[in-house]
Amino acid sequence: MATLIPPPTRPTYDRSGLSMRTRCAVQVGAAAAAMSRRVGFAGGMVGGRIALMLHPGCLAELAADRHVALVSGTNGKTTTTAMLAAALGAVGPVASNSTGANMLDGLTAAFAGSPASLVAGEIDEWYLPEAIAQVRPRVVALLNLSRDQLDRSGEIRRLTCRLAEVAALPDPAVFVANRDDPHVVLAVRAAARVVWVAAGSDYSLDRASCPNCGHQLQVEGEGWSCPRCGLLAPPPQWRLTGDCLTAPDGRQILISTAVPGPVNLSNAAIAVVAATLMGVPPDVAADAAASVRNVAGRYATVCHDDHQVRCLLAKNPAGWAAVLDLVAGQDEPMVIAINAAQADGRDTSWLYDVPFERLAGRQVVATGDRAADLGVRLSYAEVAHHTVDDPIRALRLVPAGAVTLVADYTSFHRTQRRLGLPVR
Amino acid sequence: MTESAVRIAILFPDLLGTYGDRGNATVLARRLRWRGHRSEVVDVPADRPVPASCDLYLLGGGEDIAQQEAVRLLDRGGFPAAVAAGATVLAVCAGLQILGTASLDVTGETQPGLGLLELTSRPGPRRAIGEMVAHTNPALGLADPLLTGFENHRRLTSLGPGAAPLATVDIGTGNGDGTEGVAAGRVIGTYLHGPVLARNPALADRLLAFATRSSIDPTDPPDLESLRQAALRRAAQRRSRWRGARDRMSLRRWASPGIRDM
Numbered sequence: 001m002a003t004l005i006p007p008p009t010r011p012t013y014d015r016s017g018l019s020m021r022t023r024c025a026v027q028v029g030a031a032a033a034a035m036s037r038r039v040g041f042a043g044g045m046v047g048g049r050i051a052l053m054l055h056p057g058c059l060a061e062l063a064a065d066r067h068v069a070l071v072s073g074t075n076g077k078t079t080t081t082a083m084l085a086a087a088l089g090a091v092g093p094v095a096s097n098s099t100g101a102n103m104l105d106g107l108t109a110a111f112a113g114s115p116a117s118l119v120a121g122e123i124d125e126w127y128l129p130e131a132i133a134q135v136r137p138r139v140v141a142l143l144n145l146s147r148d149q150l151d152r153s154g155e156i157r158r159l160t161c162r163l164a165e166v167a168a169l170p171d172p173a174v175f176v177a178n179r180d181d182p183h184v185v186l187a188v189r190a191a192a193r194v195v196w197v198a199a200g201s202d203y204s205l206d207r208a209s210c211p212n213c214g215h216q217l218q219v220e221g222e223g224w225s226c227p228r229c230g231l232l233a234p235p236p237q238w239r240l241t242g243d244c245l246t247a248p249d250g251r252q253i254l255i256s257t258a259v260p261g262p263v264n265l266s267n268a269a270i271a272v273v274a275a276t277l278m279g280v281p282p283d284v285a286a287d288a289a290a291s292v293r294n295v296a297g298r299y300a301t302v303c304h305d306d307h308q309v310r311c312l313l314a315k316n317p318a319g320w321a322a323v324l325d326l327v328a329g330q331d332e333p334m335v336i337a338i339n340a341a342q343a344d345g346r347d348t349s350w351l352y353d354v355p356f357e358r359l360a361g362r363q364v365v366a367t368g369d370r371a372a373d374l375g376v377r378l379s380y381a382e383v384a385h386h387t388v389d390d391p392i393r394a395l396r397l398v399p400a401g402a403v404t405l406v407a408d409y410t411s412f413h414r415t416q417r418r419l420g421l422p423v424r
Numbered sequence: 425m426t427e428s429a430v431r432i433a434i435l436f437p438d439l440l441g442t443y444g445d446r447g448n449a450t451v452l453a454r455r456l457r458w459r460g461h462r463s464e465v466v467d468v469p470a471d472r473p474v475p476a477s478c479d480l481y482l483l484g485g486g487e488d489i490a491q492q493e494a495v496r497l498l499d500r501g502g503f504p505a506a507v508a509a510g511a512t513v514l515a516v517c518a519g520l521q522i523l524g525t526a527s528l529d530v531t532g533e534t535q536p537g538l539g540l541l542e543l544t545s546r547p548g549p550r551r552a553i554g555e556m557v558a559h560t561n562p563a564l565g566l567a568d569p570l571l572t573g574f575e576n577h578r579r580l581t582s583l584g585p586g587a588a589p590l591a592t593v594d595i596g597t598g599n600g601d602g603t604e605g606v607a608a609g610r611v612i613g614t615y616l617h618g619p620v621l622a623r624n625p626a627l628a629d630r631l632l633a634f635a636t637r638s639s640i641d642p643t644d645p646p647d648l649e650s651l652r653q654a655a656l657r658r659a660a661q662r663r664s665r666w667r668g669a670r671d672r673m674s675l676r677r678w679a680s681p682g683i684r685d686m
Contacts, residue, residue: 209438209470214493216438216471346554346658347574349617352447366647372654375647376622380447380454387647 007279008067008117011092015115022061025054033109045101048109059104062111066095068119069274070135070173072128073143073184075318077102079259080094080143080267081122082295087275087285088118096120102309103127105133118278119403129162132173141274143267144201145183146318160187160211167191172310176274178266179233182224186211186231197273198236199221200267240269245286255280258293297412300339302419304392306400309335309419315344317353323406331413333363333398337391337411338370344408348373356381367394368411391415429462429463430635433478435503436470439494443576445484445516447619451628452480458643461636470494476502479635480512483519485617491518491527497565499538507540511632512610516620517546517577520613521545527579541608542584548600549563551578555659556596556616558604560627561588567642568626571604572655573616581606581615595612595659610634623651 002286015023033047055181069088071081085096095114097106102122108123113366123131125145132140145159160183167175167190168213175194178184180201188194208217210226217224225232237248245253248372253272256263275285295301302309310332327334340348348370364385366374375387388394391411395403407415432451434441449465454462467676468474470493481503486494498504507513513523521527524543553576553586560569571591580600581590590605590612591598597616598604605614612631614620621628625648629640 098641208488209493212489214439214470216469263585316680347443347576347617349447349619352444352450352622353441362517370654372647372651376645376651377447379645379647380450380622382454387650 007091008206011117012115013065013117017060021055022058025051025058026062028054029109029112043412045103045105045109047112048101048105048107051112052105052108059108059111060134060136062108063119063137066111066117066119067278068121068135068137069139069141069278070121070123070128070131070137071141071143071274072123072125072131073141073270074125074146074316075322076263076267077122077124078296078298079264079292080271080302081142081163082292083118083268083271083289084141084274085120086292087271087280088120088278090280090284090288092116092118094118097122104131104134106130126159129159130167132166133169136169136171137173139176139274139277140173141270142184142188143178143199143270144181144318145187146181146255146316163187164190174277176270176277178223179236179271182208182217182231182233183211184330185233189231189234190405193328194234195238195273196234196236196279197270198239199269200240200262238269238273240266245269245272245282247276247282251282253286255286256290258290259295259299261326278285297416300421302416302421304395304419307395307398308402309395310402310403310404311412311416311419312406313409313412314406317350320354320406324355327404328358331362332402332404333365334359335365335367335391335394335398335403335405336374337368337394337405337407337415337416338374339368339408340367340370340373341410348377351377352380356383359383363398365394365397367391368407392418430456430480430481430632431464431466431478432482433468433475434465434482434484435468435474436447436490436494436497437484438469439490440484440486440519442485442487443517444611444619445482445519445647447616448482448514448516448621448628451621451625452632453618455628455632455643456626459641461652464517471600474498474501474503474506476506476509478506478511480514480631481506483513483515483522485517487498487518488535488565488674491522494518495522495535495537496628500551502677504540507611509579510610510641513612513632515574516617520615521579521581523611523613524581525541530578541606541611541613542586542611543581543606544584545579545581547578548580550628551576552580552597552600552615554592554596556598556604557594557656557657557659558596558598558616559590560591561607561677563588564590564607564630566626566630568624570656571614571616571620571624571627571653572652573618573620573623575615576617577615595663609646615627618655621653646674 029047029051032050088094093116095116102124134148175188177188178199179196212231215228223233239246272285276282287294287365298313315319366387378385453463477546523541524537525539528546556575558571560566590607632640
């Protein structure tokens with residue numbers, strides 16, 4: 001088992017060491033954030049963005065001498081960060097950006113907004129190398145890497161190369177990495193210190209090809225390997241079986257979650273391992289993670305007119321696989337909102353990798369800026385549907401009662417605001 | 425008379441499937457069914473031999489590693505023979521480059537292609553990403569010659585004298601010289617995804633006409649027209665110089681030190 005990192009000796013860190021430039025940048029950023037909130041827009045990101053503009057080095061300075069754990073991956077970052085923040089909260093005050101504002105600006109806002117010594121930071125996977133270089137975290141949890149926002153990201157292999165570069169920095173972070181995801185294994189296997197967790201994978205390994213050489217992977221028992229280049233699932237130190245997490249010393253910890261779906265058991269397991277490395281006893285961490293129920297409005301149910309709207313976020317095929325499992329076996333009408341704005345990725349091709357055929361027979365409304373793209377996809381899936389650009393008008397098309405709203409990132413936030421949920 | 429099913433092969437979905445490429449098979453199969461034709465979609469994973477007996481072969485997009493592996497596997501399977509015998513092919517992005525004689529990669533090394541079409545690919549100055557609009561080569565006789573789709577590629581393609589372009593570019597990059605894709609007999613290659621056949625049903629029907637050797641009546645989902653109109657508007661924004669300037673000024677870029685070409 002990797003060495004435990006002793007918890008910080010003081011609950012808050014001393015800001016007097018900050019440079020004048022950083023202090024000014026943070027002050028101006030905070031003022032801009034307050035103004036942005038007053039006019040009804042998100043605050044945190046704006047503040048962080050302005051602070052970084054005024055002083056690009058302020059993030060590194062704000063992060064120095066703090067105990068930071070970063071959470072990254074394609075799916076589950078926000079939920080896992082919330083669980084990790086709850087777990088770290090058992091030993092002291094925690095700063096966190098567990099609201100989905102997960103680029104460098106959102107991270108900067110989290111650091112600027114709280115003097116807590118412990119930080120649970122969510123970071124978009126494409127910004128992870130840069131964030132590691134600036135923040136120098138003690139722990140980095142990497143959940144999974146799959147296709148997401150293809151037009152923004154280019155190729156996944158380049159991320160792998162850049163991660164390997166930062167993993168080679170002196171005094172590196174301990175990676176908590178999911179050994180069931182071949183892309184994750186390829187990305188962090190060069191790191192000096194990795195704690196491997198068998199946490200399950202959100203996509204099928206059958207017929208997966210090796211991310212390193214392209215050959216088909218072999219799946220044997222609980223492991224996988226590439227017969228050509230030799231990339232293989234490393235032996236795990238921690239293992240999640242059902243809802244039981246087995247520690248390296250054989251101790252068993254029961255994982256339970258208030259948020260639904262097996263994906264979240266996997267997220268909770270990774271959060272518990274990361275918290276353990278930050279000095280929280282694993283059973284205390286598991287209890288804290290289990291209490292997380294409303295993650296930045298996701299999974300929340302909102303009453304609006306005659307509807308009880310259950311809000312889910314899904315922005316790629318892996319996220320949708322979890323959603324389709326979650327809604328299987330009930331017949332609530334569904335409103336699906338796709339914006340495909342810059343932050344979502346503008347290419348909607350991935351809609352054809354989602355088996356929407358499973359929604360046949362259900363009442364479905366396609367909505368969002370790209371409602372027509374979704375509508376054409378649903379037609380080819382032979383799912384009868386209505387198409388309305390405006391999500392609130394879309395809700396009015398379904399009968400009173402329970403309805404499931406599934407939205408991509410920007411439409412989720414925009415719709416939540418219009419449904420009267422608090423703005424972050 | 426019972427008509428035999430049109431067999432549609434998805435080649436190596438495990439290697440070449442980055443951009444919802446399976447969707448092209450879904451579109452072809454549904455469009456056949458809506459007109460009362462039967463079809464069979466055959467998944468050909470990378471560890472299976474490629475059947476030579478299919479009517480239509482689909483090649484999708486993928487990263488460099490996957491592309492090289494696909495060339496190795498296709499070269500020794502039934503695919504080159506099927507193409508020589510007149511099978512219909514739709515090759516998207518990496519699939520298009522695979523059909524050519526060679527691809528230069530970013531390190532300057534030459535990777536061999538299948539050599540089925542006279543074209544070569546080389547890295548361009550930057551990734552071409554965004555909405556594209558193009559006009560189809562009139563020789564294809566498409567019912568609606570306007571093509572829209574999303575491109576996302578680093579390489580550019582040069583066609584040899586024996587290969588005709590699929591289209592001329594109105595907005596976007598395509599092959600990099602004002603042309604887009606390739607059309608050679610029953611083989612169509614393109615940089616467009618979205619997937620391309622969902623967004624351009626006239627092209628889907630042209631491929632079906634190739635494969636069934638008969639004409640196909642048009643039929644479209646209700647949301648299609650609004651999808652195509654919106655795609656044209658977005659592509660026009662890509663061209664707008666004002667928007668380009670605004671993007672360069674945007675705070676997002678400033679706030680992301682070190683992240684430029686992602």
